[in-house]
Amino acid sequence: MTTRTEPSQPVPQPAVLRPAVLRPPLVRPTDGRIIGGVAAGLAVHLGVPVKMVRIGFLVAAVPFGAGLAVYVFLWATMREGTLAPAPSPVDPAQIAQPGQPGQPGQLSAGVRPAATPSAAATPGVAAPAPGAEPGHRVPTSKSLRAWLRSGNEAVVIALLGVVALGIAAALWLGSAGIGVEPQVLLPVVVIAIGALFFWSQLDDADPVGARRPVQWIWLIVGLSLTTLGLVGLLVGQTDVGQIWQVAGAVLAALVGVAVLAAPWILRLWSNLRREQAARIRATERADIAAHLHDSVLQTLALIQRRAADPAVVARLARAQERQLRSYLYDEDARAGTLGAALTAALDEIEDLHGVPVELVVTGDRSMDEHLEALVKAVREAAWNAVRHGEPPVTAYVEVGPTAVEAFVRDHGTGFSLDDVPDDRAGVRESIIGRMERHGGTATIRRRSDGTEIELCLPVEAPTTAPSQPEEENA
């Protein structure tokens, strides 16, 4: 059972995206797997029903466990990944994330949905173990699933499977007339169990290789069992007194190897990490480059073409700045709040009129219909200001515990409400009337150097305190 495959990193695959891909890549899917996903991946790759592949493995496992060996080998060498939608048992909803060609399995393992029951089960035990063929979609409760994800499933199945396999093999060999000595069989079984423990944890690492404590326990248990089995196998025929000597020698050898290999392994490890980091950075850079190309370069081209028109240029520059800013500061996170609604409303005015409105918001709360009305009133006030007033136009909105106050100010000559003809709906209806309908007030103050419209809307005490202070980027 201790095959020649090594429990190392999945070997780097040749270019997965060949120009003319006839078959889907040979990867182990993270979904729809029963043990290691080998059968599912193979089925997709070969284009045959997954059941056939599974039965094939079971049948092939009968003569001397050949199928098992193949399974283990494939498991160790096949890269874990996501499959393109194909006639496969893979749930299409689960593979929304893009495949990551050329990345080690650990990276893609990190982005898979957390709820995926990634049964890190063991190979080689499917045949005799009764629990190893649990059906395709096991309806498991959440806690059970979490327990399974912790790697315990692998261990249980491994124990059952290896014990059963060992007994079966012993019986079979015994009936075939070949005497099996327990001194040999027992260590072999122990080694197998240990190896399975060890390998069962291959798939379940986080993207950075971090493991949960329980997995470390399994790793250590597996390692100890394997070592124990090897020692047992080697010293099985000798007497007990020598065992300690041999154990000491083995330990010394292991320590020696570890000391010699440690620098190499560390070097290898740090190289790998560096490479991973570089790749992540490269991806980010490509992302940003794509964004810049789509937005900034296009705007710059437009600006060059419209260079003769300062107003258009200024407007383009402001619009681009806003877009870039929301990209940089991730303003999507504030969607659905008063601040976001105000920003959007005033940006729209700026786009329409080309006059920037500087917006400052303190505090924030989620939108409701009254705040909707307030936003519309602020928008109307700012609209008035950019049309009739002089820049700079500023808007300040303060979200207090009992009221939301808004101030829109311009530096124009100002106007008096009495001068506004009655048929003009703008101020009277859109601002004052709207605020009063929603229980608020609106005041227009004419100052020596401009007009200020004050809006006040009483609100209930916020159920959730405004989160951390966050500045607007109008």
Add this chain to the structure above:
Amino acid sequence: MSQQRTIRVVLVDDHHMFRTGVRAELMSAATPGGGSGSAGARPAAPTYAPQIVGEAGAVESATSVIKETRPDVVLLDVHIPGGDGHGGADVIRACAGVQTEAGQPVRFLALSVSDAAEDVIAVIRAGARGYVTKTISAGDLLTAIGRVADGDAVFSPRLAGFVLDAFGAAAGEVAEIDEELDRLSAREREVMRLIARGYQYKEVAKELFISIKTVETHVSSVLRKLQLSSRHELTAWAMGRRLL
């Protein structure tokens, strides 16, 4: 303009083009009649004559230029290369204690393309006396430089908004005594609110029936609180962005 006061200025910005632009703008704004931007709205003749005595484009060169020329005001870009990677804040820390020939400390006016709090609070807490955005008009920039040279603080509406947020003033928290570092006094809150509403200092003074000097005192006091406060949100906010 006989009464113009000369202010020695060092420009620190890693964009050569921007330095050239600011230099030209300051020069033309300082000459009567040559002012641009919002000069029409504020016809007051400039009383400050900036004299640019040095320029730098990175933290190290800026530090040495400032120590050498000992200017009144440093116009400091928030994002400049070098140092410990904190941009302008590194320059301010490196130049702590440098004095002008008149014995005044060198004052810093932060300059940034954005006035997002991320960019601003770090330099303010490092010791800048104020900040303005790079889209500011030349006349306003000149006023801001003069104000900073006099040791006053320059708050933009957005910085005032951030202060109101950070000190919980928007939610109604008010300091019992003026000396309290973690909250604004009622008067400071009023001043900050008016600045956030886009009022100039003199408009604030008129609105509150106080003198401009009193407004400046309040603003300076708020600046001090902003720099010294250990108020939880402010500190946590800065820590979260590794600004402290």
